[in-house]
Amino acid sequence: MKRGGIAAAGSLAGGAAINAAAPFVLPEAVAVDRNRSHWAEALPAAAAALAATADADVVVIGGGFTGLSTAYYLRSQSPGQRVILLEAQRCGNGASARNGAMLLTSTPDRWLRAGDEPALDRRIHELTASNIDALRSLAARFSADIELDTAGAAHALLTVTEAREAKQTAARLHDAGLPIEFWDADRTHAALGTGVYRGALCDAASGQVHPGKLAALWRTAALAAGVEIYENTPVTSVVEGPLHTLTTAGGQQVRAPVLVLATNAYSSQLGYLRSAYAPLVAYVGITRPLEAAMIRQLGWQSRAPFDDSRTDEYWLGLTRDDRIHIGGGPQGYGYEFNNGTPPPEVPPERAAALAAELLRIYPQLGHVEFERCWAGAVDCSLDLTASVGRMGRRRNVYYAIGYSGHGVNLTSVFGRVLADLVAGRDAEWRWLPYLNRHSPYIPNEPWRWLGLRAVRAATGLLDG
Numbered sequence: 352m353k354r355g356g357i358a359a360a361g362s363l364a365g366g367a368a369i370n371a372a373a374p375f376v377l378p379e380a381v382a383v384d385r386n387r388s389h390w391a392e393a394l395p396a397a398a399a400a401l402a403a404t405a406d407a408d409v410v411v412i413g414g415g416f417t418g419l420s421t422a423y424y425l426r427s428q429s430p431g432q433r434v435i436l437l438e439a440q441r442c443g444n445g446a447s448a449r450n451g452a453m454l455l456t457s458t459p460d461r462w463l464r465a466g467d468e469p470a471l472d473r474r475i476h477e478l479t480a481s482n483i484d485a486l487r488s489l490a491a492r493f494s495a496d497i498e499l500d501t502a503g504a505a506h507a508l509l510t511v512t513e514a515r516e517a518k519q520t521a522a523r524l525h526d527a528g529l530p531i532e533f534w535d536a537d538r539t540h541a542a543l544g545t546g547v548y549r550g551a552l553c554d555a556a557s558g559q560v561h562p563g564k565l566a567a568l569w570r571t572a573a574l575a576a577g578v579e580i581y582e583n584t585p586v587t588s589v590v591e592g593p594l595h596t597l598t599t600a601g602g603q604q605v606r607a608p609v610l611v612l613a614t615n616a617y618s619s620q621l622g623y624l625r626s627a628y629a630p631l632v633a634y635v636g637i638t639r640p641l642e643a644a645m646i647r648q649l650g651w652q653s654r655a656p657f658d659d660s661r662t663d664e665y666w667l668g669l670t671r672d673d674r675i676h677i678g679g680g681p682q683g684y685g686y687e688f689n690n691g692t693p694p695p696e697v698p699p700e701r702a703a704a705l706a707a708e709l710l711r712i713y714p715q716l717g718h719v720e721f722e723r724c725w726a727g728a729v730d731c732s733l734d735l736t737a738s739v740g741r742m743g744r745r746r747n748v749y750y751a752i753g754y755s756g757h758g759v760n761l762t763s764v765f766g767r768v769l770a771d772l773v774a775g776r777d778a779e780w781r782w783l784p785y786l787n788r789h790s791p792y793i794p795n796e797p798w799r800w801l802g803l804r805a806v807r808a809a810t811g812l813l814d815g
């Protein structure tokens with residue numbers, strides 16, 4: 352027994368030592384993969400790269416929704432400040448223009464556990480729904496058609512038990528004043544055009560958007576507010592201090608007292624937030640525009656996007672120009688060792704699995720051929736809960752992480768939060784359960800890779 356105890360303690364100590372050594376033995380390089388998605392077609396050409404060393408009041412790394420919206424709010428609130436945004440490729444290169452286009456209210460954790468805390472759900476719903484209104488106003492201000500539709504978004508349920516529970520959840524949320532409806536199997540069939548679900552929860556305030564056009568809008572708004580954007584400018588190192596020094600791949604430097612880290616699933620490449628998230632690679636496929644007759648036959652009357660209730664959920668959407676896109680599912684997520692980036696080409700078996708599922712949901716299609724498939728990394732925290740706040744020895748590094756596949760809308764809510772934190776208005780956000788939150792610890796390699804494999808095997812069993 353004693354010997355067993357010593358062996359166990361020895362293995363634990365050995366495991367902990369390997370864990371601690373991993374970032375040094377397996378350092379991550381800055382390597383940002385190119386966005387090959389359908390949505391990326393709508394992104395504007397990249398601005399010039401940073402050509403000379405510069406000083407700023409705030410430097411933002413990352414030109415996705417988080418970075419662009421934070422920079423926009425910072426400059427809008429303090430027009431005298433010099434705000435520089437550095438993007439490795441072009442704005443919208445990351446998850447912001449690779450996603451499932453679902454424009455959702457709420458947050459990833461409240462979406463999954465809706466109804467547990469109705470008062471909090473209501474407050475968060477109001478905050479995030481009003482952000483969708485703000486996106487609509489921003490688009491109107493810049494006369495941009497970002498294909499924003501709020502015909503609702505649904506969470507489709509695969510089993511009768513889930514449908515029964517969802518009905519109770521919907522009643523609780525409805526009583527708390529949220530516009531959440533329960534659809535029974537028939538209504539779900541009529542709304543989504545498929546009979547594979549036993550019911551659905553529908554949030555009338557949610558909807559969909561063209562992610563590439565939304566990223567382009569944020570970029571336009573940030574530029575108009577006076578943000579200096581430099582693209583094709585990867586940051587390769589950060590030396591923190593009262594004045595941070597960032598060095599770019601071209602050798603130029605930016606010095607600023609405030610750093611906003613908006614690098615999402617790539618943050619660990621700069622040595623940040625490694626234990627707070629794992630970059631899960633998600634795969635997506637999109638069809639060509641369907642014929643009008645096929646759209647009628649499909650019967651997707653609501654045109655609302657939806658995800659389903661699997662642990663490895665699928666999500667689907669119907670675009671304005673009548674394309675269907677599908678992502679996720681048991682074959683639609685992966686993890687590349689040591690926080691690796693998505694492969695340049697989608698493996699054929701992943702695309703085939705997405706096509707097979709799309710045909711299962713909509714047999715009316717007859718056959719499925721994707722015009723394009725792509726991959727993007729999702730910054731998943733262990734408890735699928737986001738975090739936003741400040742960190743570093745001097746508390747002058749600002750971050751948001753852990754959107755866990757629910758960030759198209761939440762990112763610009765956090766953009767406002769981050770701008771307020773930079774301005775010292777922390778008190779306004781104390782009620783938000785994501786402020787300066789410590790995400791559950793995710794160990795380094797090889798435990799991370801082994802653990803994620805084990806979780807995937809378990810969810811495969813759970814989902815059957």
Ligand SMILES: Cc1cc2nc3c(=O)[nH]c(=O)nc-3n(C[C@H](O)[C@H](O)[C@H](O)COP(=O)(O)OP(=O)(O)OC[C@H]3O[C@@H](n4cnc5c(N)ncnc54)[C@H](O)[C@@H]3O)c2cc1C
Nearest residue numbers: 413415416417439445446447450451453586615727758759
């Ligand atoms: C496949 C997929 C499907 C999704 N579906 C949905 C959905 O339907 N609904 C939803 O709400 N959410 C969804 N999400 C999540 C959502 O897209 C993200 O939460 C959100 O876009 C994150 O935005 P961001 O600005 O924080 O990060 P990103 O958009 O990833 O931006 C980070 C930026 O930082 C840049 N960068 C990284 N490192 C450096 C560096 N060293 N130097 C300079 N620049 C750097 C990158 O190029 C990138 O442009 C999905 C995500 C994926 C990947």
